Amino acid sequence: MTQDVTNRDHALALDEQDPLRELRDEFVIDSPDVIYLDGNSLGRLPQATRRRLDQVIGEEWGRDLITSWERWIDRPYQVGDLIAEHLLGARPGEVVVSDSTSVNLYKLASAALDARPGRRAIVTDDDNFPTDRYILQGIAAQRGLELRVLASDPIHGPSPADVAAVLDSDVALVCFSHVAYRSGALLDMAAITRLAHDAGALMLWDLCHSAGSVPVRLEACGVDLAVGCTYKYLNAGPGAPAFLYVRRELQDRLRSPIWGWFGQRDQFAMGLEYDPVPGVGRFQVGTPPILGVSAVEEGVRLLARAGIDQLRAKGVALTDYLIRLADAWLAPLGFEVATPRDPQRRGSHVSLAHPEAYRICRAWIERYRVIPDFRAPDRLxxxxxPIYTRFVEVYDALDRLRRLVENKEYAEYDATPARVT
Ligand SMILES: Cc1ncc(COP(=O)(O)O)c(C=O)c1O
Structure with missing residues (x-):
């Protein structure tokens, strides 16, 4: 294999050796000329999901109607167990599919604060995903608590030392994203969780960008609480339900702030008083979206086939290749790599900073059929x-990017951001 990363044959050779290469065929890829580099935002549609949804709609709903609830009712737990086993390093009965990440974050953060009465502070960082910051802000405002927002390094995210500096005996809850949504920084889950515990606080992780892309070891790290979405690396589709994790030993001590009937013991007795089920199920609220839950199941089964360690190895190789091409071709054009270069410290996406990032993004999509996304203020x-992207796609995408920037083709595009970026 040629070692020259700027030679296309190098990419073709990497694809040839890729043990996951056949899994690409498991996805619907109707426009092979489009290079899709936004799987960290919305994953592709698995073929199996299309078949499964046809079956759920046609047979389970269309034919069997309400009798299907017998098999639907436990599906959020069954799929939660699959996620726990294959992606999160968690035990059976610790994960359930439910609601959105935002709502799950609200439920778990509120429950954690109730479990630490007398403590008045919540810790997060200013680069955490907006919904996390807003939900914590809202909870802090409602309860008259202090939200300590760490000013974190925009590339590397908060380090254990940064976190240690803001912890004290007043902190009830610490909440970070395992992989930062913008820079892709992968935080040290074990060290930060330990620090939170040493301070007597509970630890809540947002796994949206790490579930399905890096091995997560919730049990081994002693994590208390976690949430994550399924429409990114789990490929479950737009708006598919999220998951939540509560460490087994904590479950019966915590209460959801939303007392819904799907969290109720002996639900169909329709009892007068709320009496939550033992276990993680008490964090369910209302009727689960069965189509979405079924799509999550298919997505997780595909990832399980690939194996999280192989996915991680390929994620490291793809992002490493991307960074090397960016250094060779894009640095001279004003791009900066805004993601940690150490593969142990990043997830599966890479951000490139450029003052014209927005217009470049538009031109890359519209003229060159390459789909990334833009994150304010200046990141591509x-x-x-890893499950469906080829190395040669990374090569071709960056080759097109370099051409469009060299020729300033982005100048023809409007700099006003669209409704969705
Ligand atoms: C880290 C992180 N948390 C939360 C969310 C969004 O959560 P929700 O599915 O509730 O919109 C995202 C969405 O991209 C995210 O990246």
Missing amino acids: RIGPA
Whole structure:
């Protein structure tokens, strides 16, 4: 194999050796000329999901109607167990599929604060995903608590030392994203969780960008609480339900702030008083979206076939290749790599900073059929999801990017951001 990363044959050779290469065929890829580099935002549609949804709609709903609830009712737990086993390093009965990440974060953060009465502070960082910051802000405002927002390094995210500096005996809850949505920084889950515990606080992780892309070891790290979405690396589709994790030993001590009937013991007795089920199920609220839950199941089964360690190895190789091409071709054009270069410290996406990132992003999509996304203020975010992205796609995408920037083709595009970026 040629070692020259700027030679296309190098990419073709990497694809040839890729043990996951056949899994690409498991996805619907109707426009082979489109290079999709946004799997960290919305994953591709698995073929199996299309078949499964046809079956759920046609047979389970269309034919069997309400009798299907017998098998639907436990599906959020069954799929939660699959996620726990294959992606999160968690035990059976610790994960359930439910609601959105935002709502799950609200439920778990509120429950954690109730479990630490007398403590008045919540810790997060200013680069955490907006919904996390807003939900914590809202909870802090409602309860008259202090939200300590760490000013974190925009590339590397908060280090254990940064976190240690803001912890004290007043902190009830610490909440960070395991992989930062913009820079892709992968935080040290074990060290930060330990620090939170040493301070007597509970630890809540947002796994949206790490579930399905890096091995997560919730049990081994002693994590208390976690949430994550399924429409990114789990490929479950737009708006598919999220998951939540509660460490087994904590479950019966915590209460959801939303007392819904799907969290109720002996639900169909329709009892007068709320009496939550034992276990993680008490964090369910209302009727689960069965189509979405079924799509999550298919997505997780595919990832399980690939194996999280192989996915991680390919994620490291793809992002490493991308960074090397960016150094060779894009640095001279004003791009900066805004993602940690150490593969142990990043997830599966790479951000490139450029003052014209927004217009470049538009031109890359519209003229060159390459789909990344833009994150304010100046980042091109590139997510080559390991399960279906080829090395040669990364090569071709960056080759097109270099051409469009060299020729300033982005200048023809409007600099006003669209409704969705
Ligand atoms: C880290 C992180 N948390 C939360 C969310 C969004 O959560 P929700 O599915 O509730 O919109 C995202 C969405 O991209 C995210 O990246």
